[in-house]
Amino acid sequence: MTTAQLPHGHSIARTARREIPRLLQRFLLAMALTACAVPAIASNPEQAPASTTAQATVATLAPADSVASIDLASPDNAPLAEQIAALQAAPTTTSRIRTVLQRAFALLGTPYRWGGTNPDSGFDCSGLVGYVFRTIGIDLPRVSRAMANEGTAITDRAALVEGDLVFFGKRGRVDHVGIYVGEGKFVHAPRTGRDVTVSSLASGYWSQKYLQARRLAADT
CATH class of the missing domain: 3.90.1720.10 (endopeptidase domain like (from Nostoc punctiforme))
Structure with a gap:
């Protein structure tokens, strides 16, 4: 595409200078959202304890069930x-x-x-x-x-x-x-x-x- 083909007389260089900051903003925003989401998943109070509780229940009941004929x-x-x-x-x-x-x-x-x-x-x-x-x-x-x-x-x-x-x-x-x-x-x-x-x-x-x-x- 040439300068003459761009609307309102915009050149390729001027368009590129405007697009780069927008892309950079989007990239930084995406990184920020990802950084916030990771700690939230890691600290979920329901998921990990539920698994631990289930394993503890099985460990507690299994011996009793195997002995109680x-x-x-x-x-x-x-x-x-x-x-x-x-x-x-x-x-x-x-x-x-x-x-x-x-x-x-x-x-x-x-x-x-x-x-x-x-x-x-x-x-x-x-x-x-x-x-x-x-x-x-x-x-x-x-x-x-x-x-x-x-x-x-x-x-x-x-x-x-x-x-x-x-x-x-x-x-x-x-x-x-x-x-x-x-x-x-x-x-x-x-x-x-x-x-x-x-x-x-x-x-x-x-x-x-x-x-x-x-x-x-x-x-x-």
């Missing part, structure tokens, strides 16, 4: 920790039955497995009961229906004592067994997808399915 806060298990300590120290509980209770409580949280008979592979209901009683030298039949013929029948539910076997089913046919641990509760391996746990005889599903109880010779 059984929910002690559930309705069935709410006073379980105190109950375990009381039963183990109860003067009316024989040493053999105390061993049964201790072994059963130690297995809380073991996964259910149909046909399972040991803590490595998991337990079904009769597998758990048989395993626990073998620790005191008592061999029981493999299935719950056959276990229901062992020992002495306890006809009054109010007369149950620690270590009694409690049986459940429908239409008079036994299909489940657990170990009574006192205070209206029993330990058992419920079903697929559930772990060895403590449930109540006082109300709910198992109260309705209760059929009978048996007391083995080891209880006396």
